[in-house]
Amino acid sequence: xxxxxxxxxxxxxxxxxxxxxxxxxxxxxxxxxxxxxxxxxxxxxxxxxxxxxxxxxxxxxxxxxxxxxxxxxxxxxxxxxxxxxxxxxxxxxxxxxxxxxxxxxxxxxxxxxxxxxxxxxxxxxxxxxxxxxxxxxxxxxxxxxxxxxxxxxxxxxxxxxxxxxxxxxxxxxxxxxxxxxxxxxxxxxxxxxxxxxxxxxxxxxxxxxxxxxxxxxxxxxxxxxxxxxxxxxxxxxxxxxxxxxxxxxxxxxxxxxxxxxxxxxxxxxxxxxxxxxxxxxxxxxxxxxxxxxxxxxxxxxxxxxxxxxxxxxxxxxxxxxxxxxxxxxxxxxxxxxxxxxxxxxxxxxxxxxxxxxxxxxxxxxxxxxxxxxxxxxxxxxxxxxxxxxxxxxxxxxxxxxxxxxxxxxxxxxxxxxxxxxxxxxxxxxxxxxxxxxxxxxxxxxxxxxxxxxxxxxxxxxxxxxxxxxxxxxxxxxx
Amino acid sequence: xxxxxxxxxxxxxxxxxxxxxxxxxxxxxxxxxxxxxxxxxxxxxxxxxxxxxxxxxxxxxxxxxxxxxxxxxxxxxxxxxxxxxxxxxxxxxxxxxxxxxxxxxxxxxxxxxxxxxxxxxxxxxxxxxxxxxxxxxxxxxxxxxxxxxxxxxxxxxxxxxxxxxxxxxxxxxxxxxxxxxxxxxxxxxxxxxxxxxxxxxxxxxxxxxxxxxxxxxxxxxxxxxxxxxxxxxxxxxxxxxxxxx
Numbered sequence: 001x002x003x004x005x006x007x008x009x010x011x012x013x014x015x016x017x018x019x020x021x022x023x024x025x026x027x028x029x030x031x032x033x034x035x036x037x038x039x040x041x042x043x044x045x046x047x048x049x050x051x052x053x054x055x056x057x058x059x060x061x062x063x064x065x066x067x068x069x070x071x072x073x074x075x076x077x078x079x080x081x082x083x084x085x086x087x088x089x090x091x092x093x094x095x096x097x098x099x100x101x102x103x104x105x106x107x108x109x110x111x112x113x114x115x116x117x118x119x120x121x122x123x124x125x126x127x128x129x130x131x132x133x134x135x136x137x138x139x140x141x142x143x144x145x146x147x148x149x150x151x152x153x154x155x156x157x158x159x160x161x162x163x164x165x166x167x168x169x170x171x172x173x174x175x176x177x178x179x180x181x182x183x184x185x186x187x188x189x190x191x192x193x194x195x196x197x198x199x200x201x202x203x204x205x206x207x208x209x210x211x212x213x214x215x216x217x218x219x220x221x222x223x224x225x226x227x228x229x230x231x232x233x234x235x236x237x238x239x240x241x242x243x244x245x246x247x248x249x250x251x252x253x254x255x256x257x258x259x260x261x262x263x264x265x266x267x268x269x270x271x272x273x274x275x276x277x278x279x280x281x282x283x284x285x286x287x288x289x290x291x292x293x294x295x296x297x298x299x300x301x302x303x304x305x306x307x308x309x310x311x312x313x314x315x316x317x318x319x320x321x322x323x324x325x326x327x328x329x330x331x332x333x334x335x336x337x338x339x340x341x342x343x344x345x346x347x348x349x350x351x352x353x354x355x356x357x358x359x360x361x362x363x364x365x366x367x368x369x370x371x372x373x374x375x376x377x378x379x380x381x382x383x384x385x386x387x388x389x390x391x392x393x394x395x396x397x398x399x400x401x402x403x404x405x406x407x408x409x410x411x412x413x414x415x416x417x418x419x420x421x422x423x424x425x426x427x428x429x430x431x432x433x434x435x436x437x438x439x440x441x442x443x444x445x446x447x448x449x450x451x452x453x454x455x456x457x458x459x460x461x462x463x464x465x466x467x468x469x470x471x472x473x474x475x476x477x478x
Numbered sequence: 479x480x481x482x483x484x485x486x487x488x489x490x491x492x493x494x495x496x497x498x499x500x501x502x503x504x505x506x507x508x509x510x511x512x513x514x515x516x517x518x519x520x521x522x523x524x525x526x527x528x529x530x531x532x533x534x535x536x537x538x539x540x541x542x543x544x545x546x547x548x549x550x551x552x553x554x555x556x557x558x559x560x561x562x563x564x565x566x567x568x569x570x571x572x573x574x575x576x577x578x579x580x581x582x583x584x585x586x587x588x589x590x591x592x593x594x595x596x597x598x599x600x601x602x603x604x605x606x607x608x609x610x611x612x613x614x615x616x617x618x619x620x621x622x623x624x625x626x627x628x629x630x631x632x633x634x635x636x637x638x639x640x641x642x643x644x645x646x647x648x649x650x651x652x653x654x655x656x657x658x659x660x661x662x663x664x665x666x667x668x669x670x671x672x673x674x675x676x677x678x679x680x681x682x683x684x685x686x687x688x689x690x691x692x693x694x695x696x697x698x699x700x701x702x703x704x705x706x707x708x709x710x711x712x713x714x715x716x717x718x719x720x721x722x723x
Contacts, residue, residue, distance in 0.1 A: 425530070430566045432550035433526050433559075434576070434636065437585035444579055448619065449568025 024330075031078050033057060036183050043152050043186070054209050056172035056182030063176045069310055069339040070202040070400055072370040076281065081246055099235030122445045141199070146230075147192040148203050151219050154190035161192055163423070165223050166412060169289050169316070177248040177283040177310075181217045185250070188218035193228040193259070202458055204233040220251040224259035226292065231262040233461060245270075247306075248283045257292025257319065262300070265313075266465050269305035271472075274363075275351050276335030279307025286313035290322035293348075297322075300456045302465040303330040303340060304472040312370065314343035317351035317379075327453040328357045329465075331446075331472045332397070341371035346382040346412070355375040355386040357418040358450050361397035362473050368400040377414040390420045391449050392475065393442065421449075443470030479504050479675055480525075480545075485536035487524045491535070494520040496700035502644070505672040507640035509686055509711060510679045512697035513719050518679045519563055521697070522648045525677075526560045527553050540644070554580075555587030557643030557674075561633035561650050568620035575633070576620045577602065577639055584640065605638040609665040633674055634665045641669070645676040651685040663688030681717035696722055 027038060036057045040050040065073070141148050147158060154162050170432065172182035189205045201398040205220065224230055234251075247269060255261050265287075272279025282305075288297045299313040315324035326342040344353035353373065367390070375382045391398035401418050423445050431441035447466050454462050485498040494517045502508055512518050523531050525538060527550035534681060538545040568576065581601075582592040593601070607612055609631050621629050630650055637645055647666065651659055666676070666689050678689055686694075686708065694710040695702045696719065704710065704722055 218539060309568065358502055424566070426566045429528050429530075429550065430562065430568070431576075431580075433554055433562075434580035434640065435554035435587060436579050437549070437551045437552050440583060444571050444576065445568060448568065448572075448575075451570050 003125060026082050029082045031057075031081070031083060031184070035334060039184060040082065043155070045155060048163060049155060052167065052172065053183050056179050057184075059173050059177065060183055063179060066176055069370070070366065070402070071308055071310060071339050072335050073281070073308060075415040076246065076369050077412055078180075083203070095430060103331050122353055128442040133265060141201075144195040144197050144200070146197060146199055147190065151185070151188040151190050151221065154221070156258050158190070159193070161223065162190065162221065165221055165252065166219075167252070169254060169287050175285060178250050178285040179249045181285070183247050185217045185219040187251070188220045190220070191222045191232060193222075193224045193230045195225040196227045197225075198228065199230040199453050200233075202231050202233050204235070214390060216245070216247045216249070218249045220249070222251075222253045222261060222263070222288075224253075224255045224261045224295075224380035226256045227258040228256075229260045231458060232264070233458065234263070234265045235268070235461075235464075245280045246283075249285070251284070251297075251313075253286075253288030253297060255288060255290045255292070255297050255322075256273075257297040258294045260290065260296040260298075261288065262298045262404050263288070263313070264470065265299075265301040265303075266457075266461055267301065267303045267305050267309070268444045268468055270307075271305050271334065271336050272307040274334050275343055276307070279336070280305065282306035282309045282311065284309075284311040286311065287316070287343075288314070288324075289316040290319050290348075290351075290379050293321055295319045295322045295364065296324070298325040298327070298456070299342065300325075300327045300453065301329070302450075302454070302457070302461075302468065303328070306338075307336060307435045309336075309338040309340050311340045312342055314345070314372075315353065316345045316347065317353065317382075318347045319351075320348040321346055321350045323352045323354075325354045325456075326356070326371075327456045328369075329360070329450040329453045330357070330367055330369075331360040331469055332362065332367040333472055334363040334365060336363075336365045338366070339368040339370055341369045343372040344374070344384060346373075346375045346379040346384070349378075349380045350382075352383040353385075355384070355388070356453060357388045358453055359388070359390045360393070360446055360449070360469075360473070361390065361399045362393035364396045366398040366400070368402060369471060370402040370404075372404040372406070373414055374406040375409050375414070377408045379409050380411050382409060382414075384412075384414045386414075386416045388416075389449070391446070392420065392422045439470070439474050442473050446470070446473060479541060481537075481539040481541075482525075483537045484540065485521075485524065486534045487520060487531050487536075488534055489531050494531075494700055495524065497704060498536070498697075498700070500508065500695065500702065502675050502677060504675055506675050506693065507670070507689060507691045508675075508677045509689075509691035509694045509713065510677060510697055511681070511683075511694060513649065514681075516697045517700045518540065518697050519648055522563075522646045522677075522679060525553075525646060526550060526558060551583065552561045554640075556709045559637050559640055559642030559645045561630075561637060561645065563645040563648040563650075563652065565624075565629045565633055567622045567624075567697050569622050571620050573616040573618060573620055574602070574660055577616075580636070580640060592676055601639060604698045605635055608638050608668060609635045610661050627655065627658040628656055630662060631658065631665075634662050638665060638669055643674045645669075645674065646679070648679045649681065650678075651680055651682065659685065660688060683711045698722065704706060 036053050040053055170178050172179050191203055193199050217262055253261055269280035269282055290297050297315050303309055317324055324344055330338045330340050332338050341357055355371055357369045359367040359369055369388045375385045388401050392399055403416055405414055407414055428438055428441050446469050454465055480502040482498050482500040485495050487495040489709055510518055533546055578598055691708055694706050696704040
């Protein structure tokens, strides 16, 4: 019960803002067909994957950056970014072979790859810059037929699965950033849960951008076969840098008949400094398909980082009786901008979706919820309930809600509720009078406000997320 | 314990307190009475450091320290408690969490270790009984959906939990029926020790039937115009305030 968690006072600065001094193999900045070929060659990829990349690249060149979001995006020079950076020592066979500096980095992040994780039962795939470092628990999982490995490894060892499902949910032509990712993605995670298997532990990926002037373009693919279950966690951090770093990931999830996938994200990329310098540009395409009957997909996200967030984890409800959930807490402070939400596409019969979005804006930030609920003509008895709440701290920030509804079947029941509230000075003083200082009070109130969403996170993540909310908002009141 | 000297305070540029002098010693109960708008709640707000009020002149010394130099949470940590006239609601924050944060922040201020979970829960149980509080109330969000009476009782519950040295009760009796009034007053009396003191702000004499004051002060137009004993309250009940002007 997260109610019982004691609030600890945490430090003021972005505590993940260190860089790691490890040898990095980095290709010169710039993007061209040659670069795409070079990435593919470095990874020793099969022909079909190179073709996929090239098609994506050629398509990307015909596209323009989307500008419909409520975001002020400075021009991005795609030629100034390096599209591949790898810690030099490659493919460790065991933890002993992993660069000690790298392990220290992960320790600082609080994600020990070793014994502690055995105790907590989390299998971690850690991705630093572009290359997956080490996947723990592989053998234990393999005994159950579960595949959890880096994307590159999956391409080598399970090419049939990758070829079957890659881009089956997010085609390369889907949007500008999905096309870019499809052309240059360097690594990511792959998870496959066979028929009838309940994955006994949380699968977890940790992403970190370390090298300067690099983009991170990871690709995650999760396939849950009939009757299977998996809970998947994703965490992200980046060092503090003056210049902006680009992150454009694609996540695809395929949920087959009677299967269930829970996907949780705690996104804490570097948000930039108080004046809005630096920070990660986070343009992410996440989408799942509930392909079979009675399938279920649940997205939970806690978004506290990034200078700019553009992200709409979505679900296509294709199977009859399938259901999807989207629980989101998005926090923006200082000059951060977030335009985030979800899409629920109802196609099958008796499908249901639930959206709960909690936006928190502070400083001079802008925080938008953008959500689409679409009910196709044949989607009988579709149900959707959406609740979008905004909490404002101070009077220089903005909260915006853009709900879109396209209902093409009369049997649908769609509900939408929205509220906007402020933390009042009276609430703060009440807490102060009880001995609670203002920062702690804001943390308490914000965590209370976000509780419904935080409760959806696995326990271990919920604690971290609570602290993150508090750190993110420090200095935003008073 | 508390010494207020020539205190002037204003809100939005309007002077409300116009020179208050008040001394409260350990073990004493002081009642402050007065008509609406006389500055009673302002005095409570200023002692506890509400930033909406500006102190323009004067001094408050609390246990030898300059109270006006301390942040509101430091004053709380040093043992100053206010039972609010209008307790605010904090949606989503459970009473359990709130109390735990409050107690442990105050302990930290005093250089004490945080209370263990089991000690904390034991303390909750004990103090809930003291104010005859429905145990479900503590699992709800702070004051959210509480009735007027429940909010007031919750204030006294918090006071019992935090065990202050100086408690200020701002119109704790308003909005209470006679049973609730008895329970609240009973709670306050049980918490009274020779080491602590309280300031009871009230409109009506009836609370003072239950909480017997050592001194009664009449506040009028930002000044204490008369100080007496318990009998003064009875006199005020009978004659009103006009005879004092």
